[in-house]
Amino acid sequence: MTAHAIETEALEKTYGLGRKKVRAVDGLSLHVPEGSIYGLLGRNSAGKTTTIRMAVGLARPTAGTIRVFGLDPARDPERVMVLSQVGYVPEDKAQAALTARALLQLNREFYRDTWSDDLARKAIRRLELPLDTTFLKLSLGNKTKSALVSAIAQRSRLLILDEPTTGLDPIALDELLRLLVEDCTLEGRTIFLSSHQLTEIERIADYVGIMDRGRILLEGRLDDIRASFRRMTVMGEALPAGDVRVLTSRRVGHATEMVVQREPEEFAAELGRGGATVVTSTPLSLNEIFIELCRNAEAKDDRIRPADFV
Amino acid sequence: MISLRIFASSGVPVYLQIEQQIKQCVASGLLLAGDALPSTRRLAGDLRVNPNTVARAFQNLERDGIIRTVPGGGTYVAEDSGGGTGLLKAEKMRRLRPLATQLAVEAFQLRLGADEVHKLLDAAVQELGRGVRGKGGSRSDGEGKDQ
Numbered sequence: 001m002t003a004h005a006i007e008t009e010a011l012e013k014t015y016g017l018g019r020k021k022v023r024a025v026d027g028l029s030l031h032v033p034e035g036s037i038y039g040l041l042g043r044n045s046a047g048k049t050t051t052i053r054m055a056v057g058l059a060r061p062t063a064g065t066i067r068v069f070g071l072d073p074a075r076d077p078e079r080v081m082v083l084s085q086v087g088y089v090p091e092d093k094a095q096a097a098l099t100a101r102a103l104l105q106l107n108r109e110f111y112r113d114t115w116s117d118d119l120a121r122k123a124i125r126r127l128e129l130p131l132d133t134t135f136l137k138l139s140l141g142n143k144t145k146s147a148l149v150s151a152i153a154q155r156s157r158l159l160i161l162d163e164p165t166t167g168l169d170p171i172a173l174d175e176l177l178r179l180l181v182e183d184c185t186l187e188g189r190t191i192f193l194s195s196h197q198l199t200e201i202e203r204i205a206d207y208v209g210i211m212d213r214g215r216i217l218l219e220g221r222l223d224d225i226r227a228s229f230r231r232m233t234v235m236g237e238a239l240p241a242g243d244v245r246v247l248t249s250r251r252v253g254h255a256t257e258m259v260v261q262r263e264p265e266e267f268a269a270e271l272g273r274g275g276a277t278v279v280t281s282t283p284l285s286l287n288e289i290f291i292e293l294c295r296n297a298e299a300k301d302d303r304i305r306p307a308d309f310v
Numbered sequence: 311m312i313s314l315r316i317f318a319s320s321g322v323p324v325y326l327q328i329e330q331q332i333k334q335c336v337a338s339g340l341l342l343a344g345d346a347l348p349s350t351r352r353l354a355g356d357l358r359v360n361p362n363t364v365a366r367a368f369q370n371l372e373r374d375g376i377i378r379t380v381p382g383g384g385t386y387v388a389e390d391s392g393g394g395t396g397l398l399k400a401e402k403m404r405r406l407r408p409l410a411t412q413l414a415v416e417a418f419q420l421r422l423g424a425d426e427v428h429k430l431l432d433a434a435v436q437e438l439g440r441g442v443r444g445k446g447g448s449r450s451d452g453e454g455k456d457q
Contacts (some may be wrong), residue, residue: 037360174358182355202318206360223323223363283321 005158005190006032006055011064013050024050026214035188037180039195039205041290047214048194049091052162056088068158087156091163093143100146101131107150119183120153126175140167148176152184159184161193165200177204202286210293217293229284230264233257236276248296255279259292312341316357324359328367336376336387337438347377347385
């Protein structure tokens with residue numbers, strides 16, 4: 001059994017009072033293996049930031065559990081132990097110091113046991129972070145960079161990045177990916193990052209969780225997910241209806257186009273035995289898988305509960 | 311230094327892309343027996359992909375006899391890496407079958423007969439044969455030499 005850096009069980013977070021309750025996280029079950037680069041993917045307001053805030057003790061779960069290295073980040077003596085092992089770059093890149101240099105010095109004092117000056121210098125050079133510009137004058141991208149450098153140099157056992165690519169130009173982004181891969185997964189360290197920038201995540205993540213409206217739609221090893229999804233064009237009569245392996249199905253001309261989400265080879269073989277012809281079978285990119293899953297989940301919910309406002 | 315290109319959005323698992331491209335480098339003589347490969351972390355950094363993904367590709371390549379890892383001493387192209395000699399013939403056939411199917415389908419759609427397909431395939435095999443023979447003689451052509 002793999003140890004988990006972060007694990008949640010039936011996690012719930014409700015904001016607001018009375019009738020205006022918003023369920024930001026709704027029965028979330030998440031498993032982030034230690035030593036992985038885990039990408040938490042979701043649309044706007046899917047609950048990614050709320051989940052992250054609960055992982056670092058900034059929000060308290062309404063129900064369910066969240067554990068970071070087996071510790072409860074909402075309980076007080078344990079919270080300190082969690083925070084000492086976690087580097088965190090928040091979505092809101094507002095700063096606690098006047099310049100990047102001051103921020104780095106602050107964090108260096110705070111995380112004296114694990115901090116690396118060499119790694120800080122390397123990250124500053126690679127990301128081209130201006131050290132002495134005041135935060136008022138820094139661009140969004142440079143604010144992001146200073147938060148990233150200080151979290152990376154901290155060399156935490158777990159690095160949590162909430163939308164770490166905000167404002168970064170393509171070169172800085174490329175350098176960030178290299179830093180994360182080369183320097184932030186050493187010695188079994190874990191990176192947990194949230195994003196809706198799927199192309200970057202697709203390169204560096206080995207595990208992904210796809211989240212939609214507070215719940216997990218799909219979680220697993222990215223390569224396995226890629227291998228289990230196929231878009232198939234099928235010709236023939238009497239195609240199976242309601243097979244659990246078929247995510248979506250629609251008529252296109254004389255054929256049926258299906259998105260298969262499990263055991264595509266076996267499924268194609270069964271279709272063949274049943275007399276149908278699989279005309280094309282192509283893999284899906286993470287982006288396509290994401291869109292198919294979210295659309296399908298939303299369509300299902302609409303059928304169950306018609307929209308209130310239309 | 312080998313140069314691999316990864317297309318993360320192609321839907322093909324990244325470890326498979328790495329495996330296939332290294333196999334191709336070896337088959338075409340771009341990588342020779344005994345050539346050193348970069349470490350998994352180094353290659354992961356260069357490609358901007360997950361180190362575990364590179365490690366998975368290397369494990370599969372080692373299992374197939376394409377590369378060998380010296381504990382604590384790096385990874386090298388195996389001496390007898392040309393034909394995946396460690397594999398049973400049935401396994402080799404099983405791996406090639408999807409490619410053969412794809413070739414047959416494409417040929418069918420282009421209205422090409424079996425003869426033409428065979429000719430194409432023979433030409434491709436000969437082409438590859440020339441490359442492999444060429445690499446055996448001299449290593450001074452510079453191509454594929456590790457920097």
